[in-house]
Amino acid sequence: MTFETVQADASAFDGPALFATMATMRAMRRLKPDAVPDETLDQLIQAAVWGPSGGNMQCYEYVVVTDREVMARLAPLWKRCVDAYLATTGRHAPDGMDDAAYGRMVAAIEYQRDHFADTPALVIPCYRFPEPRFDEEGLGVYAEALGPAGLEHMTDTRTRFQALAEGSCVYPGVQNLLLAARALGLAANITIWHLMLEREWKEALGIPADTHTFAAVPVGWPQGNFGPVRRRPVADVVHGNHW
Template sequence: MTTTEHSPSDAPAADPALFATMSTMRAMRRLRPDPVPDELLDRLIQAAVWGPSGGNMQRYEYVVVTDPAVMAELAPLWKRCVDAYLATTGKYAPAGMDEAAYARMVAAIEFQRDHFAETPALIIPCYRFPEPRIEEEGLRVYAEALGAEATERMGRIQDRFSALAEGSCVYPGVQNLLLAARGLGLAANITIWHLFLESEWKAVLGIPEDMNTFAAIPVGWPRGRFGPVSRRPVEEVVHRDRW
């Protein structure tokens, strides 16, 4: 056996604790109104900051709302966003999803909507790319490397590419934050429904117009219990070597 080969006895005796955390990290929308200590919220942001960032630019910012007066100001915006979601995209259960399970999820969404003003904490991850510095010679090499067809295609999807590039700098940190919340016994869930009324949210929170927001994450102590998530089995989603 070479030094790079492993025998079955080399396998860990049990899954790392992180696996148990991930496998029980449900979207918890029913929150108690009890406040979350600032030091715990700071730990969530620290976990997010540990996430990777494109080019290690670290241009993320996090708005953390705990003031009940501000939360009360956001509550009507949240209601409008949730109502818009439930009337369109969220009106029917996705194909293949159990109707009863979907009804339970909608009930939790409605509970969160109706009690949003009591949310102990809300975290808004933000990111803003710097203006790119691209010279004519760089554009020439870019087009030469991709070829004419791919260069033209990239021109058509540039907005999507830019949005995904920013998202890739934010969402790994958000996942760290959610994992940290679960590890600390806090309930949290990621939503992007605030984007329906992003300008209004920015106005309430004083977020600069040129700063992009990527999620609204309510955080608090759970009313219910964590439990195993229900997901598609690995063998259904993996395509090895080719589709």
């Protein structure tokens, strides 16, 4: 797939403050080693908690790592995951992406990998979705509502539904956290590379085996400057009324 990206429209800066925040929320991977105050990290988690939660169940938990010794123990895990990720993406930009921009992104990822032990804070969003409750009456309503096609694919549908249901309860909060970080002048970026070694990460952080992790978000004060993001034009991604 080939596509062009454009810099965020300057008109965004004339609208609500939130629009300007979103339009300049680059993934910032080069962090200063300076500590982030606990009260500031609490603000980020508060923003995350304000995110929507399916059924308002609020079954999320957040592991916030600030201890340098713990971060140093996590650094080798991070390196293994990043190296595996980079091995699958290659050193050259995908079709349609600017080679120079792609190279800068890879360089930033490698910098973060090599300086991970100096990361001021790391946030791990977690969620444990309750088991679905199906009784005979509920199964009957399910079958009537969806018909034979729904029953035929019931197992696959439930598996996919539960995975997406968990994610939909977590990722809005993560986006709130990223927006709050940008508004407070902090650099942050969402990653899921840790999932390649999720068991080891959970063991290192004491996360229960039956609790899923959904991201690893490094947070700190940026070395560089925020600036307009480059994204595909709206007209290229909208399908009016049908595909």
